Amino acid sequence: MTDQSALFEYLLRLGDNTLVLGHRVSEWCGHAPVLEEDIALANSALDLIGQTQMWLGLAGEVEGAGRSADDLAMLRDVWDFRNLLLVEQPNGDFGQTLMRQCLFDAFHLELLTDLTRASDDRIAAIAAKALKEVTYHLDRSSETVIGLSDGTEESHRRMQAALDLLWPYVGEMFTPDAVDNAMHAAGIAPDLTALRTRFDTRIDAILAEATLTKPDSTYAQSGGKTGFRHSEHLGHMLTQMQWLQRAYPGATW
Amino acid sequence: MTPDLPTIWHWLDEVPDPEIPVISVVDLGIVRDVAWQGDTLEVAVTPTYSGCPATSVIAMDIETALYDRGIRNVRIKTQIAPPWTTDWLSDKGRAKLADYGIAPPSPAGGPDTCPRCGGTHLTRISQFGSTPCKAHWRCDDCLEPFDYFKCI
Ligand SMILES: [Zn+2]
Numbered sequence: 522m523t524d525q526s527a528l529f530e531y532l533l534r535l536g537d538n539t540l541v542l543g544h545r546v547s548e549w550c551g552h553a554p555v556l557e558e559d560i561a562l563a564n565s566a567l568d569l570i571g572q573t574q575m576w577l578g579l580a581g582e583v584e585g586a587g588r589s590a591d592d593l594a595m596l597r598d599v600w601d602f603r604n605l606l607l608v609e610q611p612n613g614d615f616g617q618t619l620m621r622q623c624l625f626d627a628f629h630l631e632l633l634t635d636l637t638r639a640s641d642d643r644i645a646a647i648a649a650k651a652l653k654e655v656t657y658h659l660d661r662s663s664e665t666v667i668g669l670s671d672g673t674e675e676s677h678r679r680m681q682a683a684l685d686l687l688w689p690y691v692g693e694m695f696t697p698d699a700v701d702n703a704m705h706a707a708g709i710a711p712d713l714t715a716l717r718t719r720f721d722t723r724i725d726a727i728l729a730e731a732t733l734t735k736p737d738s739t740y741a742q743s744g745g746k747t748g749f750r751h752s753e754h755l756g757h758m759l760t761q762m763q764w765l766q767r768a769y770p771g772a773t774w
Numbered sequence: 775m776t777p778d779l780p781t782i783w784h785w786l787d788e789v790p791d792p793e794i795p796v797i798s799v800v801d802l803g804i805v806r807d808v809a810w811q812g813d814t815l816e817v818a819v820t821p822t823y824s825g826c827p828a829t830s831v832i833a834m835d836i837e838t839a840l841y842d843r844g845i846r847n848v849r850i851k852t853q854i855a856p857p858w859t860t861d862w863l864s865d866k867g868r869a870k871l872a873d874y875g876i877a878p879p880s881p882a883g884g885p886d887t888c889p890r891c892g893g894t895h896l897t898r899i900s901q902f903g904s905t906p907c908k909a910h911w912r913c914d915d916c917l918e919p920f921d922y923f924k925c926i
Contacts, residue, residue, distance in 0.1 A: 557899055557900040557902075557910060558900075560900065560902055560903065560904065560910075561900055561901070561902035564902040564903075564906050565902070566825075567823070567825035567826075567827070567906060568823060568824055568825050568906065569825070570825050571821075571823060571824025571825025571826065572824045572825070574824070574825075575824060575854070642855070645855075646854050646855035646857075647854065649855060649856070649857050650821075650824055650854050650855075650857040650858075651824060653857055653859075653926045654823060654824060654906075654926075657901055657902075657924075657926075660901060661900075661901055661902065
């Protein structure tokens with residue numbers, strides 16, 4: 522794998538994570554339990570989609586085949602997506618959505634922090650921009666996870682169930698492969714083992730305050746960021762997200 | 775005759791922010807640079823939030839305002855580094871925000887006083903408000919909700 526193709530793959534991972542999660546979160550628009558949460562979800566989704574435009578825009582530039590961020594988002598099939606399995610998981614109830622968000626935000630914040638020091642200025646600039654937004658995302662998702670988990674018996678039960686359901690998707694974020702290693706060697710991507718330590722410190726503190734029990738199992742689902750095997754949910758999501766551009770290619774308004 | 779840069783900055787200071795029209799795009803601190811490149815005026819603009827839907831409207835408003843002043847060749851350049859910060863809001867902009875009913879950003883991470891009654895008993899409702907740049911607060915003195923322009 523050349524550095525250029527590894528860089529393209531890596532940028533797709535960054536952009537597909539924010540795209541798929543941004544779309545998932547936007548599915549709540551108009552459906553959240555209270556107005557303030559609806560607005561917060563919509564604003565978080567907007568940040569993520571904005572970050573997607575920058576990551577996929579740069580990916581298209583690096584690829585050099587004339588594909589725009591929109592082309593990459595709307596005209597690729599499910600097997601070409603490089604997002605983590607975690608972010609494509611369905612929203613479930615509100616608690617499950619916020620648990621997914623919190624697990625991703627804790628990873629995202631640490632990752633972006635390292636990427637602000639990337640050897641590639643373009644990546645460092647996008648990371649610095651996104652980091653400011655993601656700091657607010659993690660504030661909110663962690664506060665909400667704590668509030669709901671340390672809430673009623675019912676909300677606690679649901680939050681523990683959400684954690685148990687999503688925990689097997691955490692490992693993939695920290696399991697390096699050829700792309701991660703090439704980008705680490707190029708001075709772009711961080712060492713994922715060190716990142717995991719910082720993630721654990723954050724998540725352990727949140728879960729302790731939330732009175733939740735971290736699952737014992739270290740079993741990790743994989744196949745999202747390599748595109749080898751996405752869960753069945755991503756294809757269904759793309760039929761919604763890409764429908765207009767597939768039915769009316771090139772449509773603008 | 776080519777207008778000089780202070781004149782152009784003055785014109786840009788008359789372009790309102792589309793979401794908070796009492797402050798200008800210059801007050802907001804998103805115009806980072808203005809320079810002539812030959813006969814083309816290059817304006818560097820930085821987005822407030824990556825997904826802020828006002829960004830493209832702002833670029834269009836700046837172009838229109840400059841065309842109206844007779845500048846034919848304008849190029850808007852998006853510049854994301856260094857990232858926008860609320861520290862770049864002008865003092866004039868801060869005062870106008872407060873007059874308009876939006877508490878200006880404060881290093882304390884929350885508003886000092888209620889922009890309506892000046893009360894100091896304030897409660898945060900949500901870090902996310904009606905636009906990406908605002909948080910949602912409540913004054914416990916006058917019981918009215920208000921927007922706070924949050925620090926970033
Ligand atoms: Zn008041």
